[in-house]
Amino acid sequence: MGREFLFSGGRMFKNVSPKVDVVKMEEAILQMWKEKDIFHKSVKQREGGPSYVFFEGPPTANGHPGVHHVLARSFKDMFPRYKTMRGYHSIRRGGWDTHGLPVEIEVEKKLGFTNKQQIEAYGIDKFNALCRESAFSYIQEWEKMTDRMGYWADMETAYVTYKNSYIESIWWILKNFWDKDLLYQGFKVVPYCPRCGTPLSDHEVALGYDDAEDPSVFVRMRLIDDPDTSLLIWTTTPWTLPSNAAVAAHPDVTYVVVERSLEDGRKEKLIMAEALVAKVLGDEPYTIVKKMPGKALEGMKYTPLYNFIKLDKPAHFVALADYVSTEDGTGLVHTAPAYGAEDMMLGNAVGLPVIQAVGPDGKFLPEVTPWAGVFIKDADPSIMDDLKKRGLLFRRGTIVHTYPFCWRCKTPLLYFARPTWYIRTSRLKDRLVGLNDTINWYPGHIKNGRFGNWLANNIDWALGRERYWGTPLPVWQCQECGKQECIGSVEELSKKSGRDLKELDLHRPHVDNITYTCPDCKGTMHRVPELIDVWFDSGSMPYAQWHYPFENQKEFKEQFPADYICEAVDQTRGWFYSLHAISTLLNDSVCFKNVICLGLILDGEGQKMSKSRGNVVSPWDILDVHGADAFRWYLYTASPAGQERRFSADLVGEVIRTFTLTLWNTYSFFVNYANLDGWTPDKNAKVEYSPLDQWLRSALHTLVRDVTNAYENYDSLAATRPIETFVDQLSNWYLRRSRRRFWKTESDADKQAAYATLYEALVTLSKLLAPAMPFLAEELYQNLVRSFDPNAPESVHLADWPEVDLSVVDEKLNREMALVMKLASLGHAARNKANRKVRQPLAECAFSTGSAEEGRIIKQYADILTDELNVKKVRALNAAGEAVSYSLNPLPKQLGQKYGPKFPAIRQAVLALNPEEAARLLLEGKNVTVKAAGESFELLPDEVEVRANAREGFAVANEGASLAALVTDLNEDLILEGLAREVVRRIQDLRKTAGLEISDRIQVLYTATPKLAQAVEAYKEYITAETLTVKIGSGTPAQNMAVVTDSFDGETLTVGLAKA
C-alpha cells in the first residue's frame, strides 16, 4: 500500500482543521451574510414565486430576551427558510408590540409612581413619551440576539404598534365592528386591579393566579321575623359584606334548621344546607329541628349587616340561584352584585340594588364610616372584629386557595361592576369554531382541545382599558345627549372637527383634545376615556402592518392569511385568539392556515421560566459558548415542538460533541484528502459506485425524502433527528469502511466513486441542514460548492432544496446494510468476549441471521465484514454444522395477526417440533407444517424465526436471531501479523506526536525482542507502506529521532523516526 500524493495545479478546497471554533465560525458567516445582504437576496430572488406568508407575533422589547424567545424564533425561522429554498417568496416582516400595561409599569417604577393620580399629575403627555422610549429600551439586545441566532426577519420594515398608521388601521377595524353592532358598551363585573386602576382581560387575569391565604368566615344573617334564627353564610371576602344585597339558595337543595347551644348556654337556630352540616358543625352536638327545600326559603328577610349605603331597591332577602353548590361553605351564598359576576347575574334577575361600598381605588367610600379610605384587604380583620362584637360572627379562620392577582403588580384583584367596552365575539361563536376546523394545529390536540374549547365557550371580548399608553378607543360621545360615534380614520376625524389632523399623534392626551359638535344636539363630542386591550393591537397586525386599507391593498391581499405562525402555548388565549377573532369578525376568514404551538421551556426543576420567578436563562450563556447552530439544533431535536421541555445548557454542549464535530470531522477529512489528491467535483464524471457507495446514496436520498416530508408536515423532529442518524452512519460506517479507499495510491475508479459519493453526501447535507443549522450549512456550502463553482448561488440559503432521486433509494439495500452493521457489531462483541483485540487477525467468523437469505448477504458483504472485523474469512453458519444447534421462534406479529386466537396453540406446536429439522427446511426457504387443535397449518419461512446457538469452540455473541461465531485459534502467521500491526500502530502514534504531516516520508530505526523482530522482518513491506517509511533498519534510534519504547504481547519495541 502507501500512496503518492497528487497535487493538481488547479483550484483547491480551503483547508479545514479538524478542530473548529464554532462561535468564531458563526461570527464569520454572520459577517458574510451582512456584507452580501444574503437575507434580502434570498427573499428577492424568489419574487414571482408562490408566496409563503409568515406573521411575526410581536414581542415587547422592554425586557431582556430569554431562551424562550430563542425557542420561538428558532421555530419561526426554520419553515420560511425551507420554503424559500423550495422557491417560495417569503417576506417576513418583523414587528414590535409597544403598548400596554407592562410598558407603563416599567415607567411607573422608574418614576416611583404607585397610582394613576400621580401619572395624571405628572402629565399624560410626558408619561407617554417615556413609555414610547421604554418600549424599546432593550431593542439593541433584542436585535443582537435576533441577528446572532440567525433569525431571519425583516427588521428594517418591522411594524411598530404605536405608529399612527398602525393605530389608524385599528380604528378602521373597530369602526367596521361598530357598524356591524359588534362593539358595545356594557356593564359587567370585571376583574379589576385597584392599584393599576383598570379592569383586566381574561388572559391577563390568567397570568396572575396564585395561592393566597384569605379569611374564611361564617356569618349569621338574623331573620327579621325570628331573630334567634340566622341564615349562615360563608365568605372569603369580608370586605364585600357591607355591600351584601341578598343571600342565594339553591331551589332543589335540602336545607335544615339546626339548633345548637351558644357559649353562654342560650340556644340559637341556624339555617344551612343539610349536606354541609357535619362539615360546618363538626363534632359539636346539635339538633335538626326542620328540613325544607331551598324553594321554601325564597323571600325570607333578614337584618342587613350594615346600612352605610342608601338602597334604591328592596334587598336583604333569600333569592334562588342554580349556581349555588354544596361543595363548600353552607349552601347559602352571600350575594353582592357589585363584586361578583354570578352575583350580578342574580341581581339583574331579581332586581337587587348594586351596593357599592368601595371606590375604584380599592378603598372604602367615605359613607362607610368605620373604614372610610381603608384598603379593602386591610379592612378585613376589623370587619370581622366588628361582626364578632355584634355576635354575628359564627366562626373565622383562614383558607389557602388560588386567587387572581394583578399579573404585573401582584395586587389582589377585585371583582368589580364597571362600565366597559366589549366586542360581541359571542355572536360569531359558530364561525369562530367553524373556521378553526380548517386550521392545521401542531400539535393537533390544541385545535379541538385547548383552543377549540375556548372558542366553544366564547364570551365577549372585554376591550376597554382605563389607562394611558395604548391605542385609544375611537369612540366620541356627546356630553349633552350621550350620542356616540365611532371614528374609522384620521380623515373622518379631521372632517368632523374641521381641522387637518394629519400630524396629530393618535395617542392620549392629544386625541382627547379633539372635540366636535354633536350632530344631534349641538353639544360637544369628546372621546371616551378608554384605551383598548393590547391583544387587539397584536391581533390587528395582518391589517395594521400594511396600514390597510388606507395603503398597500395589494400587499395585504398577497399577505393574508398567513401560511404559518408559531408561538408558545401560552398564546392560545392571547395572540392566537386575537388574530382568529379579528379576522373572523372582519373578513369571515381564518387568519393562519398552519400554526405550531410550542411547549413552554421549563427550568431544571420543571417550573415555567418567567421573569417574575427569576429563573430565566440568558440566551447569551448558550450563544457565547456553544453558538447558535447547536442551540437551535438542540431545540429542534430534544423533544416534539409542542411538548414542554426542561432546559439545560449541558445538553446543548452535547450537540457539539456528538453531532457538529462528527459532521465537521467528516467534512475536514474529505477536504484534506481531496486536496492531497487534487480531486475536484465534476458533474459530468461517470461514476462507478461500489455497493457501499450505493448504500450511502440510498440512505442519503431516503433522508432527503423523509426530511422533505417532515418539513411539509411542520414536523421539526422528523426534519432533524434523521439527519443525526445519517451523519452518524456517514462517519462511523461509510467513512470508517472507506478510509482505505481514500488512502490508497491508485487514483482509480473506486477512489473517484468514494470522493464523488462523500462529496454528494456533504453537499446535500449542507442544504438539508440549512433551515435548521444555517451557519454550519453555509460553511460547508461555501467551501464545497462555491470554491469550485462561481456560478453556483452565493449562499446555501439562495440555493434550491435538494431534489430526491428516488431511483437510488433502495429499501432492500438499506435493510441489508443495517443487518451487516449489526453483524459487525456482533463480531466485535464476540471478539470482546474472547478477549481478542481487533488488531489481532483471526481466521474466521461465521454468522447466522435467522433467515434464508443470510448466505447471500454474508457473501455479498464479505469484504466489508472481513475488513471491519479483521478476520481472514467470513461465512454463514452451516446448518448441518458442527458448530450450531437451532431453536425456533414463532413470530407473534405474523402468526398472531394471521391466526388470532389459534396462535397460542400453533406456538406450542412449533416449539414441539424438532428444531434442527425444521430449521433446515426454513433456512432453505421451505414451509413447515404443524398440527394444532385438530387442524393443520402451513407456516411460511418468514413466520418462524430460526435462532442459532453455537456449540463449543466458538466465541459467540448474539442478539435476537443474529449471531456471530468467531474462531479464536491463533497460528504463527496470525500472531506475526498481529505483532506487525502493533508496530504500525506505534509508528503512526509516534508520527502524530512528533507533529509530522500526513504526507511526510520517514526513516525508521528500531530495536525489538526476537519474535517481534521476526514479525517486522516478515511484514516489512506492509509496515513501510502503511507508515510512509522510505528507509527502515534495525538499530538504536539516532539523536535527532523521535523515540518511543513500548511493551505489548510479551514483546518490547523501541522505535525512532525522523523525516526522510
Added chain:
RNA sequence: GGGCCUUUAGCUCAGUUGGUUAGAGCGUGCCUCUGAUAAGGGCAAGGUCUCAGGUUCGAGCCCUGAAAGGCCCA
C-alpha cells in the same frame, strides 16, 4: 372545580397499525479501536413502562378509574 398535556433507566428522551427479550444518548465502571474525530466500538450495572381495573390469543401502546406534575380556564 373544568379543559388540555405529561408520567418509560440516575438525567434527557424514543418506542410505528397492540406482537411476547422495552430502546437511544448522556452519566458510571471495565475493555478496546484510531494519521479524520473533542470521537468511535464492545461489555456491565441501571426498568414493577406512575397505580388499579378492563378489552384481547397478546397491552408501554386501546378503554375506565385513580395519583403526581405542568399549562390554561374558573
